[in-house]
Amino acid sequence: MTFRPSIKRAATRVVAAVAALACAFSLAGCGEDEAGKIRIGIKFDQPGLGFKKSGTYVGFDVDVAKYIAKELGYSEDEIIWKEAPSKQREAMIQNGDVDMILATYSITDERKKAVSFAGPYFVAGQDLLVRDDDHSINGPEDLDGKRLCSVTGSTSAKTVKEKFASEVQLMEQPGYAECATALFSGIVDAVTTDDIILAGLASASRGKLRVVGKPFTQEYYGVGIKKGDVRLAARINAAIEDMIQDGAWQRAIEDNTKGTSYQPNAKYNPPEPTEGEA
Structure with a gap:
């Protein structure tokens, strides 16, 4: 049977509407290319941490995110990187635009009113x-x-x-x-x-x-996740612990601060990731 053009157009609109409705209720978010992938928010403009460079993403936050994703069962090509400006981080998590955020995201009581954290994975000063x-x-x-x-x-x-x-x-x-x-x-x-x-x-x-190397505050960097997701927090914390224990954490620090005399504050690093668990 051959559809007339007007019927074809109507059928196309119905299919599009159904797809849009399914997308609205999908935890994975809209976009067919996001199916089966993990969406991670990072900074795109911080050298050494989260930096977009010729279509690739590099930095310590990126390395930690890749390690966590691997431990959660995702390969690098199954990661969708999303820019997470400081002022938009809570909204991105609450709206389901990302599954997690690693973007020099300090754990604070005020932020914990809107989102939960796993980690910390680093203590800056x-x-x-x-x-x-x-x-x-x-x-x-x-x-x-x-x-x-x-x-x-x-x-x-x-x-x-x-x-x-x-x-x-x-x-x-x-x-x-x-x-x-x-x-x-x-x-x-x-x-x-x-x-x-x-x-x-x-x-x-x-x-x-x-x-200079004389820090005068402590900033506990956490992985921002949906509020109340204690199961995911526990899995992320386990991944961070593995990264620290197998030496990948220290290598990531060294790789991303080459050419400097920078050393993390040994009093606080590497940290114990216990945030967000029940």
């Missing part, structure tokens, strides 16, 4: 990035009269305002690449944020910038 030939700043005690750069609205900028407001001049920029440029050109004396982010910037600078 706010530190300082300076030019390699500048030895006038060796820790936060040397900031009096100095010019600092951090990202607008970041926890790091807030900390500077709370702890060092009377001592420093703070320039706020939309991203750390802009802060690094200001540091290169001498507009500021130091950049401040989590030490592992600074280590990534130092590595990308090819020896022109260095991390």
Whole structure:
């Protein structure tokens, strides 16, 4: 039997409507190419952590995410990477846009009202990035009269305002690449944020910038997941423990901070991943 064009069009619309309805109720999310895959949110613009480079994704967060995905039964080509800007992370998890997020995502009580966490898989500390030939700043005690750069609205900028407001001049920029440029050109004396982010910037600078190595806060990086999913949290925590025990965690740190003298704070790292479990 041959359908007339108008009937064909009607049939096509019905099929499309059914597909859209099925997609709306699917836990895997919309898009046929996402079936049987895992969707992981990362940063696309943080060297050494989550960085999109010529269509590939590299960094410590990426390496941890790949290890977790493998332990959950997914190969690398079954991972769909999604950009997870800081302000959108909770909404992405709540809306089901991603299955998990690894994007320098600090575990806080406020965030735990909206999402759950597994981990931590790393404990960072706010530190300082300076030019390699500048030895006038060796820790936060040397900031009096100095010019600092951090990202607008970041926890790091807030900390500077709370702890060092009377001592420093703070320039706020939309991203750390802009802060690094200001540091290169001498507009500021130091950049401040989590030490592992600074280590990534130092590595990308090819020896022109260095991390001071005197962290003055603790930031516990977790894997953001749907609120209340204790089973997934336990499986992710087990994967992180395996990564630490078999040496892959340490190799990932070293690979992503090459060319720097950066070492994670041994007092807190590697951490014990217990967050989110019942």
